[in-house]
Amino acid sequence: MRIESEKQLRDYRKKLADADKKLTKKIMVCHGPGCLASGAEKVSEEFEKQLKRKKITGVTVGSIKKTGCHSFCEKSPLVAIEPAQILYTRVKVKDVAEIIEKSIKGDEIIERLVYHDPHSNDAIPKYPDIPFYKHQTRIALRNLGKINACDIDDYIRVGGYEAAAKALLKMTPEGVIDEVTKANLRGRGGGGFPAGRKWKSCRAVESDVRYVVCNGDEGDPGAFMDRAIMEGDPHTVLEGMIIAAFAVGAKDGYIYVREEYPLAVVNLQKAIEQAEAIGLLGDNILGTDFSLHLHINRGAGAFVCGESSALMLSVAGNVGEPRAKYIRSVVKGLWDKPTVLNNVETYANVPMIIANGADWFTSVGAPKNAGTKAFSLVGKVRHTGLIEVPMGTPLRTIIYDIGGGILKDRPFKAVQTGGPSGGCLAEQHLDLSVDFDTLTKHGSMMGSGGMIVMDDRTCMVDVAKYFLSFLVSESCGKCIPCREGLYQLHKLAIAISEGRAQESDIEKMEHLSEMVVTGSLCGLGKSGPNPFLSTIANFRDEYLTHIRDHKCSAGVCKELIKYEIDAEKCDGCMACIAACAFNAISGKKTKPHVIDQELCTKCGACVAACTREAIMVL
Amino acid sequence: MKHDLSRVPEIIERYPQQPSSLIMVLQDIQKEFSYLPCEALEQTAAKLGVPLSKVFSVSTFYNAFSLNKKGDTVVRVCIGTACHIRGARQIQEQLETALKIQAGETTKDGKFTLEVVGCVGACAMAPVVLTNDRYHPQCKVNTVKKLVAKR
Ligand SMILES: Cc1cc2nc3c(=O)[nH]c(=O)nc-3n(C[C@H](O)[C@H](O)[C@H](O)COP(=O)(O)O)c2cc1C
Numbered sequence: 001m002r003i004e005s006e007k008q009l010r011d012y013r014k015k016l017a018d019a020d021k022k023l024t025k026k027i028m029v030c031h032g033p034g035c036l037a038s039g040a041e042k043v044s045e046e047f048e049k050q051l052k053r054k055k056i057t058g059v060t061v062g063s064i065k066k067t068g069c070h071s072f073c074e075k076s077p078l079v080a081i082e083p084a085q086i087l088y089t090r091v092k093v094k095d096v097a098e099i100i101e102k103s104i105k106g107d108e109i110i111e112r113l114v115y116h117d118p119h120s121n122d123a124i125p126k127y128p129d130i131p132f133y134k135h136q137t138r139i140a141l142r143n144l145g146k147i148n149a150c151d152i153d154d155y156i157r158v159g160g161y162e163a164a165a166k167a168l169l170k171m172t173p174e175g176v177i178d179e180v181t182k183a184n185l186r187g188r189g190g191g192g193f194p195a196g197r198k199w200k201s202c203r204a205v206e207s208d209v210r211y212v213v214c215n216g217d218e219g220d221p222g223a224f225m226d227r228a229i230m231e232g233d234p235h236t237v238l239e240g241m242i243i244a245a246f247a248v249g250a251k252d253g254y255i256y257v258r259e260e261y262p263l264a265v266v267n268l269q270k271a272i273e274q275a276e277a278i279g280l281l282g283d284n285i286l287g288t289d290f291s292l293h294l295h296i297n298r299g300a301g302a303f304v305c306g307e308s309s310a311l312m313l314s315v316a317g318n319v320g321e322p323r324a325k326y327i328r329s330v331v332k333g334l335w336d337k338p339t340v341l342n343n344v345e346t347y348a349n350v351p352m353i354i355a356n357g358a359d360w361f362t363s364v365g366a367p368k369n370a371g372t373k374a375f376s377l378v379g380k381v382r383h384t385g386l387i388e389v390p391m392g393t394p395l396r397t398i399i400y401d402i403g404g405g406i407l408k409d410r411p412f413k414a415v416q417t418g419g420p421s422g423g424c425l426a427e428q429h430l431d432l433s434v435d436f437d438t439l440t441k442h443g444s445m446m447g448s449g450g451m452i453v454m455d456d457r458t459c460m461v462d463v464a465k466y467f468l469s470f471l472v473s474e475s476c477g478k479c480i481p482c483r484e485g486l487y488q489l490h491k492l493a494i495a496i497s498e499g500r501a502q503e504s505d506i507e508k509m510e511h512l513s514e515m516v517v518t519g520s521l522c523g524l525g526k527s528g529p530n531p532f533l534s535t536i537a538n539f540r541d542e543y544l545t546h547i548r549d550h551k552c553s554a555g556v557c558k559e560l561i562k563y564e565i566d567a568e569k570c571d572g573c574m575a576c577i578a579a580c581a582f583n584a585i586s587g588k589k590t591k592p593h594v595i596d597q598e599l600c601t602k603c604g605a606c607v608a609a610c611t612r613e614a615i616m617v618l
Numbered sequence: 619m620k621h622d623l624s625r626v627p628e629i630i631e632r633y634p635q636q637p638s639s640l641i642m643v644l645q646d647i648q649k650e651f652s653y654l655p656c657e658a659l660e661q662t663a664a665k666l667g668v669p670l671s672k673v674f675s676v677s678t679f680y681n682a683f684s685l686n687k688k689g690d691t692v693v694r695v696c697i698g699t700a701c702h703i704r705g706a707r708q709i710q711e712q713l714e715t716a717l718k719i720q721a722g723e724t725t726k727d728g729k730f731t732l733e734v735v736g737c738v739g740a741c742a743m744a745p746v747v748l749t750n751d752r753y754h755p756q757c758k759v760n761t762v763k764k765l766v767a768k769r
């Protein structure tokens with residue numbers, strides 16, 4: 001079957017929706033990144049096995065759906081029962097039989113598996129009532145957790161490809177560009193450049209060939225939004241690219257996927273084949289004379305290849321060294337042809353803008369920052385997961401209402417956004433609204449959406465050192481200020497963390513940072529010193545404690561700390577003695593143990609093994 | 619160690635015989651042999667019409683490629699930001715102690731290679747370790763050694 005008109009698409013969608021309405025129970029097993037890592041595959045296998053054995057199939061009770069990320073990763077593996085909106089958390093293989101008996105055959109809720117409020121301990125069985133979900137607005141992530149990731153029918157059932165049909169059959173390319181421009185869709189890959197303007201410049205260039213490219217490199221460590229979209233809703237990426245290609249006049253498109261995401265490649269490839277099979281991709285899409293062929297390129301593990309010019313060189317089989325931008329890639333990009341490059345999440349927003357209009361899109365979010373932004377909320381926050389909030393949401397709402405506050409109720413120290421190009425914001429920034437302009441103004445940046453929460457046990461010198469070491473190993477080496485400057489910055493950060501630095505070294509670092517920022521070609525170097533600059537701006541005291549007092553108050557910098565056992569708390573269980581690989585702990589059963597400072601390597605094994613929190617890091 | 623390189627021509631021919639296929643060809647060779655054998659690089663250069671120097675430059679630029687053979691089990695410790703904040707460095711040190719190698723090295727018996735990687739996209743489950751392609755979420759300092767116990 002090929003779909004060749006809007007009516008055919010509508011009819012097909014209606015047929016799928018009607019069939020779906022007959023299902024009284026749907027089992028949605030999350031196959032998102034967190035759940036897969038926690039064994040979701042075994043859970044869905046068990047469901048399939050038992051449903052088959054118990055002969056529960058057919059029209060009233062559906063088979064299971066393996067969905068994209070349901071988002072509440074901290075509680076993974078997740079299983080949702082629809083349409084009742086019940087969410088079961090930390091589901092194990094042995095829970096499956098009970099879920100089928102009670103909640104699929106019957107209508108009972110299994111209380112032990114639902115979310116409980118950490119403070120009141122009240123059970124909250126329906127996920128829309130859980131604070132983690134309540135404050136979210138989902139546009140780019142709209143289908144995650146709702147549809148089968150690898151099934152074009154499920155995507156069409158929820159309205160998929162209708163925006164593409166609208167664009168191709170009812171709109172002109174200029175009309176599409178106008179709509180996206182009016183919607184003020186800003187690039188979600190970090191820079192926030194308006195997509196509409198980019199598309200317009202690309203279309204304006206005289207050329208027989210143009211390309212659309214999707215940046216799925218997601219290099220920022222600590223971020224997985226793009227992975228979740230590519231794996232869990234690949235068709236939305238394709239649909240966004242079809243609309244973009246139609247708007248700029250491209251016949252070929254490339255999706256550049258990060259090396260660490262093999263499942264994203266598999267799912268995108270499946271999606272491409274499915275869409276081509278029914279005429280929604282490939283030659284003569286929807287019976288029109290517009291054709292688009294999409295290709296997948298796997299990255300090969302280089303952070304810098306997320307940068308636009310490096311990415312295009314990499315797609316063409318070269319070493320990914322960024323080039324100067326006096327000629328922009330919308331003019332001369334991939335194989336020197338005009339090219340539009342957008343991020344995965346940017347493309348995921350496009351179908352919704354075309355389907356619902358620019359006015360709808362700008363009604364969400366903040367002034368000049370329309371729509372939503374997806375974040376991976378991770379680090380020392382109680383509820384980690386994948387979230388999407390309207391732009392302008394205060395950091396506090398994200399960390400405390402959605403994230404449930406800091407892990408173990410420890411004090412909040414900082415939140416890092418923007419990956420290695422971003423910065424750390426402190427307590428006094430918690431009421432800032434999260435949007436492109438506000439974050440940049442305060443020394444961080446939106447970035448692609450990693451949001452890493454830090455508590456008082458996170459050392460800011462160590463964080464700066466960490467990012468610098470990341471950048472040193474990822475710098476492509478083309479610009480000397482970046483290659484050598486970051487290296488020297490890293491060396492100085494190490495010296496501070498080891499208590500070997502002087503106060504004047506901070507000035508030296510500030511001076512060096514300035515040079516690196518001015519002397520580098522691409523964003524990696526230009527924003528490379530940011531993690532240092534933002535931590536020194538907001539946490540200067542912490543640097544000074546390292547330098548003057550040789551102390552790391554967070555208990556992180558190895559050279560400046562020691563481990564000691566609190567004799568009051570230690571009950572002499574010998575667990576730490578067994579855990580220590582260096583025989584540094586001695587003591588008898590039921591008597592407080594002692595650590596030999598000479599032998600202790602501060603590896604942390606004893607702290608993890610102690611059940612009474614008796615080991616102090618001083 | 620000698621390899622059966624007879625499959626190399628077939629791998630190269632999976633893609634259009636042009637310079638832009640270079641990275642994809644190298645990825646498939648890496649996957650097949652778990653490293654890039656020198657002879658395979660020479661064949662790739664000849665078939666795709668790319669100078670050997672460029673093949674070598676691409677092979678050494680990207681982290682995904684390795685010119686040395688890897689161990690049977692590749693243990694990858696995620697040191698992305700989320701994992702770092704939740705103790706990835708201590709996890710890495712534990713594995714280094716247990717395997718008696720540094721990150722980036724392979725054990726003498728060829729059983730394990732230890733690597734670090736900047737984010738594997740399961741940040742909510744930090745800290746994460748991968749053994750080959752298997753995820754181990756929320757690793758603990760005192761138990762992570764089990765992942766590399768004799769098997
Ligand atoms: C060093 C560096 C790394 C980058 N990494 C990514 C990335 O992983 N993903 C991404 O979408 N954009 C990344 N960018 C931004 C891209 O260059 C580009 O601006 C973006 O993909 C454009 O898409 P957008 O306008 O839709 O955001 C990176 C930029 C730099 C300088």
Ligand code: FES
Binds near residue numbers: 696698737742746
């Ligand atoms: S930081 Fe370790 S998985 Fe992302």
